[in-house]
Amino acid sequence: MLSNGGFSNGAKDSLACVFSLEGTELTDREAALFREANPFGFILFKRNIENPEQLKSLVASLKDIVKRDCPILIDQEGGRVQRLRPPHWREYKPMKHFGDLYAQNPDEALEELRFEILRMSDELIELGINVNCAPMLDIYFAGAHDIVGDRAFSDDPAIVSRLGLSVCRHFLKAGITPIIKHIPGHGRANSDSHMELPFVDAGLEDLKELDFAPFKDIASSDVGEAVWAMSAHITYKSLDADNPATISPIVIAGTIRGEIGFDGVLIGDDLDMKALDSYGGAVQKAKASLDAGCDLALYCAGEFDVMEELAGGLPKISSPTIERLKRASAKLSEAA
Numbered sequence: 560m561l562s563n564g565g566f567s568n569g570a571k572d573s574l575a576c577v578f579s580l581e582g583t584e585l586t587d588r589e590a591a592l593f594r595e596a597n598p599f600g601f602i603l604f605k606r607n608i609e610n611p612e613q614l615k616s617l618v619a620s621l622k623d624i625v626k627r628d629c630p631i632l633i634d635q636e637g638g639r640v641q642r643l644r645p646p647h648w649r650e651y652k653p654m655k656h657f658g659d660l661y662a663q664n665p666d667e668a669l670e671e672l673r674f675e676i677l678r679m680s681d682e683l684i685e686l687g688i689n690v691n692c693a694p695m696l697d698i699y700f701a702g703a704h705d706i707v708g709d710r711a712f713s714d715d716p717a718i719v720s721r722l723g724l725s726v727c728r729h730f731l732k733a734g735i736t737p738i739i740k741h742i743p744g745h746g747r748a749n750s751d752s753h754m755e756l757p758f759v760d761a762g763l764e765d766l767k768e769l770d771f772a773p774f775k776d777i778a779s780s781d782v783g784e785a786v787w788a789m790s791a792h793i794t795y796k797s798l799d800a801d802n803p804a805t806i807s808p809i810v811i812a813g814t815i816r817g818e819i820g821f822d823g824v825l826i827g828d829d830l831d832m833k834a835l836d837s838y839g840g841a842v843q844k845a846k847a848s849l850d851a852g853c854d855l856a857l858y859c860a861g862e863f864d865v866m867e868e869l870a871g872g873l874p875k876i877s878s879p880t881i882e883r884l885k886r887a888s889a890k891l892s893e894a895a
Contacts, residue, residue, distance in 0.1 A: 596870035600630030618687035658713035680733035731894035741791035744770030752834035785890035792834035811852035842872035
């Protein structure tokens, strides 16, 4: 049994990559490629969405193509980042709202956040979407690039941890796998990794005290094995000055798996982001991320030719990934 974004026997032979698609319905050539390649899952964007009936049908067709209840990912954070929007879906508050409220009234913030996530979960489940790329556990830093901004709960890691844990628990209870991001922390970034490679100069002790703390708290919590994490396309000079985290064995083994203690499913951020442009083509970047220790690569641009290359050049999911997926699926079943 696959529990909404978890693991099923049919996934054992799937490609270690999450694919995307061009439009609001599957084309014949996409259907043929996806059937043959068997990507582990799919991610949806605004270009794929018209209305609830269309989207529900599209999600069902993707699952039918690979013959399993595969992971269907979306970015539905609230605020600036939500793919499902009015008039067909609700508008959700940015996470800063809940962090600000928590600083004044923790109980009220937790209750309002619970209601928000339950409503969001209802909309996702109705569509067949079972993995949400949220919550964002990045800390707000004044003066950093606004790519984080009000998407962050707070500049206080304790508040980020508490609210992030609540979001994870409520998603899991609804049957949705949350993806915490962007591990080991995007808050200090001096630029937008969609456009260029950011660098973080902070020393290791500062990173441990602030940036790593929410990820470490979630990793060691009751939901630590159930959630996935998404890596940051950022070079941390005090960790590995030569490679961004997504393709750094040093950062993944030493920091994400080691210092932070996250041993769940790790997916790299989008391969198409310009932060990785100097590291080769899509296949080369994807292989580098998998070789570095990511469990899955993520391709979001929906370009058919690139997905053909990925299908021919990437391995199936690995044995360690299968074990992580099994653990996550079991924990998700317990929570729901």
